[in-house]
Amino acid sequence: MLNHTEDLKLDETVVESDFILDWYDINPHGSPVSYNAGDIWISQWNQQLFFNGINFFSHKEKLQGAVRIDDLIAIALDNFVLLLDNEAEIIELMPVTSSYSTIKIGIHNNKIILLDSDNKTYISNTDFTNWQAYELKGAVWTVPFNLSETQIATLKEEYRGQGLSLEKVILDLHSGRIFNAKWGVYIMDLSALLMMLLGISGTWVWWSRKSKMRRKKHYKKHH
Amino acid sequence: MLAGNCYAKGTYQEPAEFVSEAFSQQPEPQVIWINGELRKQIKSILQHNNLSKRIRYWRNQTRSVWVLEEVGKKKPITVGIIIDDNKITLLKVLIFRETRGWEVRYPFFTQQFNKLTLNNDNSLSETIDGVSGATLSVRALEKLARIALLLNNTTQSQAPSK
Numbered sequence: 001m002l003n004h005t006e007d008l009k010l011d012e013t014v015v016e017s018d019f020i021l022d023w024y025d026i027n028p029h030g031s032p033v034s035y036n037a038g039d040i041w042i043s044q045w046n047q048q049l050f051f052n053g054i055n056f057f058s059h060k061e062k063l064q065g066a067v068r069i070d071d072l073i074a075i076a077l078d079n080f081v082l083l084l085d086n087e088a089e090i091i092e093l094m095p096v097t098s099s100y101s102t103i104k105i106g107i108h109n110n111k112i113i114l115l116d117s118d119n120k121t122y123i124s125n126t127d128f129t130n131w132q133a134y135e136l137k138g139a140v141w142t143v144p145f146n147l148s149e150t151q152i153a154t155l156k157e158e159y160r161g162q163g164l165s166l167e168k169v170i171l172d173l174h175s176g177r178i179f180n181a182k183w184g185v186y187i188m189d190l191s192a193l194l195m196m197l198l199g200i201s202g203t204w205v206w207w208s209r210k211s212k213m214r215r216k217k218h219y220k221k222h223h
Numbered sequence: 224m225l226a227g228n229c230y231a232k233g234t235y236q237e238p239a240e241f242v243s244e245a246f247s248q249q250p251e252p253q254v255i256w257i258n259g260e261l262r263k264q265i266k267s268i269l270q271h272n273n274l275s276k277r278i279r280y281w282r283n284q285t286r287s288v289w290v291l292e293e294v295g296k297k298k299p300i301t302v303g304i305i306i307d308d309n310k311i312t313l314l315k316v317l318i319f320r321e322t323r324g325w326e327v328r329y330p331f332f333t334q335q336f337n338k339l340t341l342n343n344d345n346s347l348s349e350t351i352d353g354v355s356g357a358t359l360s361v362r363a364l365e366k367l368a369r370i371a372l373l374l375n376n377t378t379q380s381q382a383p384s385k
Contacts, residue, residue: 083277085276089276090275090276091275091276091277092254092275092276092277092278092279093275094279095238095239127254129251129252129253129254129279130251130252
């Protein structure tokens with residue numbers, strides 16, 4: 001079959017089965033989280049971050065909100081603020097001052113404000129280079145919004161990237177890597193050895209039975 | 224190349240701790256924007272386009288401190304670099320995430336960077352001896368040392384501005 005990859009277009013056929021994509025861990029789990037930063041929507045699905053539905057960055061920390069100040073977008077993660085320009089180019093991944101995780105982000109007097117899990121507020125300077133503790137009452141924090149079905153489908157497609165080709169699945173099925181990248185090949189090696197053993201033992205059983213029958217016939221003929 | 228990323232695994236020293244140890248009185252962080260000719264020079268050192276638009280640093284007179292990252296083989300290596308009077312006085316691997324090439328974190332290797340300066344063609348003033356099996360990590364550290372020296376020279380000649 002693999003000899004006809006091009007004729008059968010196995011390398012161009014994309015697998016769409018959720019079961020197989022889940023098996024390869026290409027399908028995102030759970031639900032995406034999204035925040036509006038002005039006219040831009042920032043989302044996170046598992047560790048992938050999306051800018052208007054386009055995957056632009058990967059980070060293991062949780063998305064806690066996003067704001068837009070002029071041409072700059074600030075995305076709050078647990079311990080960092082990711083600064084982007086309006087074309088999703090990364091300006092800086094800024095560490096935050098607080099030793100507690102950030103849980104909310106907002107804007108105050110054209111500066112970024114952060115709320116940590118210890119309920120303390122921090123404010124940036126005008127260049128967004130530094131943070132300082134700040135007493136603020138009645139702050140407005142960004143809140144997540146629910147994505148439409150179309151937006152979720154866009155994220156899912158983006159998450160899967162180039163997708164998974166049928167050729168890759170068949171190759172992995174043959175090599176055993178479909179079971180496990182590390183020890184899957186040993187399962188196939190063992191299966192191949194067992195097949196050989198079955199072939200040899202089958203031939204041996206057949207041969208020994210045949211020679212036994214021959215000896216029996218010979219015995220009957222001469223006795 | 225992103226500055227300031229931090230993971231717990233393989234952390235030999237927290238970047239914030241490295242910075243605070245570099246000064247008797249820690250100055251406020253400053254930023255340098257990576258635009259125009261500087262961006263071109265850094266891209267030429269890195270040999271790729273993946274770099275942030277601004278980099279954070281700390282300076283007190285002739286002493287500057289940089290926390291930079293570059294991918295060795297697959298994962299970023301976080302390095303702290305102290306420069307004094309245009310010479311590297313300390314280069315230290317702060318976070319190493321790769322599975323191979325970790326030998327570069329040992330002083331026998333990093334001490335080679337001490338007192339190095341930057342030549343006019345943005346190369347290091349001395350050759351760095353490699354470590355067998357850690358070629359990519361060695362290369363990443365060399366790139367970061369060159370970038371830190373270049374940024375140090377640039378920030379000495381310009382005021383930090385957007």
